[in-house]
Amino acid sequence: MDKERSVLSRAVKSGTISGLATAAVASLAGKRESGSYAAPLNATSHIIWGDEAAKQDLASVKYTLTGFLLNHGSAIFWASFYEKLAAGRGDGRREGRVSSLGAANPPQVMSPLCRGAAVAAAAYVIDYHAIPKRFTPGFEKRLSGKSMAVIFFTLAAGLAARDLADIAKARRSRT
Template identity: 60%
Template sequence: MQSPSLFTRALASGTVSGLATSAVAALAGKRETASYAAPINATSHILWGDEAARHDSASLKYTVSGFVLNHLAAVMWAAVHEKWVVPAVSRWSATRPALAPLAAAAGGAAVAAGAYVTDYYLVPKRFTPGYEKRLSGQSMLLIYSALALGLAAATFMTDGSSE
């Protein structure tokens, strides 16, 4: 049987990671701003400017577009993970199967760290995820940890197969 394409694998692992990061962001938003939607809305600042980051209630304009933007970013980072990390983890795990979970976690963490550096140090402020506009550094750490865990979990869901 032919293994799934890079796009299919990235869509699957990106969906896991995107849902995980959105859930963590929403829960952090409820805790810090009394609004599940606020941090998701803030992500849509890419399209709508800073007004999006000030919007607390759920809306089609801010919340849906913020969710979609976060999801697309998660799929993009999942493609990086699937293209370069999963094959390396598979090769390494073949000779050290007991350490496969550690390798998958390290790979997810490396991609999440790269995402953070890119998101907050390399791209213009208009293209940051926007979470920083509504959430604490501690919550941001949890969001990027959710990305890492989502990518690691997806490695096992797809059985570590690569092109």
């Protein structure tokens, strides 16, 4: 039970980082592409409000806040998979492990990055090729493919960010 709580707690943290980062990137891309920071988040609320949401440019509680919360919940959902993968592997989480040669093994940077990339790739495939269009993230209704790629890159980096910060902190404390 403690392990499950730990995974959930970590998912909320890494999902929050990722959710905030993807919302920021989507908003900046929206401003650049359509002149509206709110448009991509508004489009996300199409899940609840229908296609009318994707046509909204102005920030509002109805569309923008709903879209932000849906994006945030989605990021935490995907973070739960990231954290479950991390808990199963255990790499990058325990500093000071000792190899069979007796040398300390520093946490590896690539493990969190690869897990983040794998989860973001799965999110893309599921979000855009497996579920009904009504439940897609909605960013695609207002943003270019290039911006979408940056958003999924941001999702991956956001998922790994807390682990990367922990690794950097562990490395600093050893020097």
